[in-house]
Amino acid sequence: MLDRLAAAIDRHFGGVGSATAVPRLTLVAVDQPIEPTDQLYDPMICFVADGTKRTTAGELRHVAHAGEMLFTTIDLPVTVELEKVPYRSAVVRLDSQALTELLVELHETGPATPPAVAGQVTAPMTPELVDAVTRYVQLLDTPDDIRPLAARIESEILYRLLRSSLAPILREWSLADSTTTRMREVTRWICARYTEPLSIDEIAAVARMSPASLHRHFKATTGMSPLKYQKHLRLQEARRLLVAGDASAAQIAQAVGYASATQFNREYRSTYGLPPGQDAARLRARLTHTPTAPTQRA
Structure with a gap:
């Protein structure tokens, strides 16, 4: 099944990483070793069809192999290394409204015990999820099908994710006042103001936390302190x-x-x-x- 996904990516990527006509879908294909790169990830899930990718954010490192997915929950500056090439992945940027609507439809709420906050997490892809992502990419084979089918397949992908090991953190991610959501709001706020002088008290006010609580949760999520995060952006x-x-x-x-x-x-x-x-x-x-x-x- 991973071969089908990798082949669909090969048919349609327009460079190393390229946006597509399918909403929120980017394709990545790299055949030769390349220099580690600094990138700013936004909330998204990377479905790895071939190769291996390592990301480093502050003190945190994550490795995603073929058949695994990497969920980035916040705006996060990372260093990306492709440890194994050829590398192929389909990247879907998360639609928070679509996820929330699906959770309401399924009558599901956040977990009784919230998961630990995390800026990134890896998990294996189920066969059903690989199939749904493959069909999402294959919409590019028949462009006339994108408008009537893309939203339906995207909803299926979200449903399959909610039946995967990522479900608890996805539910937590969708809640309006969860710690994960507050960290997402704070990182986005810093990204919009990274050239400005910022204080811990200002950032804590945005998070609606004490400075000590902000520091603890922020470092657990990003691998760095808020001001070091700002420095990395700069x-x-x-x-x-x-x-x-x-x-x-x-x-x-x-x-x-x-x-x-x-x-x-x-x-x-x-x-x-x-x-x-x-x-x-x-x-x-x-x-x-x-x-x-x-x-x-x-």
């Missing part, structure tokens, strides 16, 4: 700007929110192992000799 964007443009390191430091170019250079080197200019030159050289790195939802 450095990821700075690295992207350095590789893509011709602005100076000092200009980019200011653009991503650093008041001190010296502090930016120090934190950049601590994270990536080289000063900004040298790291950008190395990455540009690699990009001219290796396949394009995965896009945001690899």
